[in-house]
Amino acid sequence: xxxxxxxxxxxxxxVGHLEVAVxxxxxxxxxxxxxxxxxxxxxxxxxxxxxxxxxxxxxxLRIEEDSMSVVLSLMDQLYEVRCRLRALLSAVGAQxxxxxTRIAALVKAEG
Amino acid sequence: xxxxxxxxxxPAIKILRHRRLAQRRGAAPTxxxxxxxxxARRRAKSGAAGASVLLVWPRLGSLARKLPEDPSMVDPYEVxxxxxxxxxxxxxxxxxxxxxxxxxxxxxxxxxxxxxxxEIAAAYDILGDEQKRARxxxxxxxxxxxxxxxxxREFYRQHAEAGPGxxxxxxxxxxxxxxxxxxxxxxxxxxxARVRARGSDVGYTMSVGFMEAVNGxxxxxxxxxxxxxxxxxxxxLHDGQTLRLRGQGHPGFGGGxxxxxxxxxxxxxxxxxxxxxxxxxxxxxxxxxxxLAGARVRVATVSGPVQLAVPKGSNTGQILRLRxxxxxxxxxxxxxxxxxxxxxxxxxxxxxxxxxxEWEAKHPYDPRNxxxxxx
Numbered sequence: 001x002x003x004x005x006x007x008x009x010x011x012x013x014x015v016g017h018l019e020v021a022v023x024x025x026x027x028x029x030x031x032x033x034x035x036x037x038x039x040x041x042x043x044x045x046x047x048x049x050x051x052x053x054x055x056x057x058x059x060x061l062r063i064e065e066d067s068m069s070v071v072l073s074l075m076d077q078l079y080e081v082r083c084r085l086r087a088l089l090s091a092v093g094a095q096x097x098x099x100x101t102r103i104a105a106l107v108k109a110e111g
Numbered sequence: 112x113x114x115x116x117x118x119x120x121x122p123a124i125k126i127l128r129h130r131r132l133a134q135r136r137g138a139a140p141t142x143x144x145x146x147x148x149x150x151a152r153r154r155a156k157s158g159a160a161g162a163s164v165l166l167v168w169p170r171l172g173s174l175a176r177k178l179p180e181d182p183s184m185v186d187p188y189e190v191x192x193x194x195x196x197x198x199x200x201x202x203x204x205x206x207x208x209x210x211x212x213x214x215x216x217x218x219x220x221x222x223x224x225x226x227x228x229x230e231i232a233a234a235y236d237i238l239g240d241e242q243k244r245a246r247x248x249x250x251x252x253x254x255x256x257x258x259x260x261x262x263x264r265e266f267y268r269q270h271a272e273a274g275p276g277x278x279x280x281x282x283x284x285x286x287x288x289x290x291x292x293x294x295x296x297x298x299x300x301x302x303x304a305r306v307r308a309r310g311s312d313v314g315y316t317m318s319v320g321f322m323e324a325v326n327g328x329x330x331x332x333x334x335x336x337x338x339x340x341x342x343x344x345x346x347x348l349h350d351g352q353t354l355r356l357r358g359q360g361h362p363g364f365g366g367g368x369x370x371x372x373x374x375x376x377x378x379x380x381x382x383x384x385x386x387x388x389x390x391x392x393x394x395x396x397x398x399x400x401x402x403l404a405g406a407r408v409r410v411a412t413v414s415g416p417v418q419l420a421v422p423k424g425s426n427t428g429q430i431l432r433l434r435x436x437x438x439x440x441x442x443x444x445x446x447x448x449x450x451x452x453x454x455x456x457x458x459x460x461x462x463x464x465x466x467x468x469e470w471e472a473k474h475p476y477d478p479r480n481x482x483x484x485x486x
Binding site: 045046048049050052053057060061062075076078080082083086094096 | 206207210211216219265268271272277279308310311312361362363
């Protein structure tokens with residue numbers, strides 16, 4: 001992921017109500033994967049959005065640490081499947097109309 | 112170089128076009144109705160996006176509720192579905208319940224989730240805070256929170272579908288990268304084999320002038336994707352011929368080659384010349400005197416004007432061959448076949464009428480009998 005990256009303190013500031021120790025715990029658990037830049041950590045836009053999401057899941061929806069791993073696991077799988085489904089759909093979309101029609105008919109028959 | 116415009120051929124109008132083509136082969140060519148490039152582009156797009164129309168996937172649960180346009184008019188109590196007398200704990204509970212159901216990152220397929228979640232969050236922002244709730248109840252602040260607009264935020268789902276290689280992808284897959292259970296691996300035989308597919312071809316039609324088709328030309332055309340392209344019209348191109356432009360079709364998938372653009376070319380009719388294979392046919396009007404006494408007349412050909420000797424005693428319907436003056440081709444050029452047509456003056460005067468009538472009285476002949484035209 002390219003784009004603007006921010007440091008740990010900027011992240012804490014932009015998210016609000018987040019302690020450094022908690023963030024580091026999440027990083028240790030592998031929930032957030034910042035870039036290592038020598039000694040310091042750099043967060044890209046997807047890290048920031050993910051931290052915000054984990055904050056909401058944890059502080060507002062009261063999802064605790066053990067269940068959070070399950071939730072994030074399911075969520076990551078869901079997004080991966082969506083990604084690959086989209087790739088598949090675009091491959092199908094690049095086919096001639098008769099092929100698309102046949103695939104659509106098969107999908108309908110299966111589902 | 113002339114400017115031309117390619118028209119995208121949509122499969123749906125193919126049948127119609129074939130009918131037109133059939134008509135055209137039998138009768139005089141009719142020009143196709145001109146289409147602007149914008150509808151053509153739109154059609155190309157709708158064709159490419161066809162799959163999402165064809166394949167309908169089940170939607171995740173969605174709450175079909177109409178959202179008010181002005182956030183300051185929304186009643187936060189109504190949003191959270193609690194009464195005015197609800198305790199803080201009841202409000203928290205209601206909020207959590209709704210947030211779980213509507214968090215956009217947990218429902219990536221639900222387009223309305225983001226707006227609903229923002230509304231729910233805004234309502235909770237007021238009612239979840241006892242002081243703010245009191246100010247709202249007393250009418251001091253409106254439902255948008257007055258002094259605190261919810262900041263524009265990026266949700267995680269905007270990043271999570273960035274594409275293959277996203278760093279949080281597959282982190283949690285227990286089976287590992289070679290898992291037999293991978294649905295997509297099943298489909299394509301092996302896991303990790305990126306699907307490579309050649310892009311599909313795109314059909315276009317275009318018109319070229321008669322002379323351009325005969326002598327060859329370069330045309331600059333605008334493709335469906337807005338790209339301009341110089342197309343070489345080969346000399347001797349015939350009506351309905353398809354030119355294949357390699358790599359100018361739909362882009363390939365997963366590193367696959369792009370498809371081709373197939374351009375069906377229609378040749379516009381010419382006021383004088385007519386194609387007959389590689390020969391050119393035209394009708395040459397001559398005066399009765401030129402036909403009777405013979406003459407040298409100027410004749411237009413596809414390669415420029417030439418002098419043609421009309422032999423003495425020629426007649427209407429006689430065909431004179433101008434060798435090599437037809438359509439150029441690799442196996443030698445065709446010929447130009449000139450059909451003579453004896454034409455009387457438009458307003459014959461007394462003198463002509465009298466002298467011809469007198470001549471005919473002395474030398475009667477029956478042109479119908481000679482041609483066998485009369486039964």
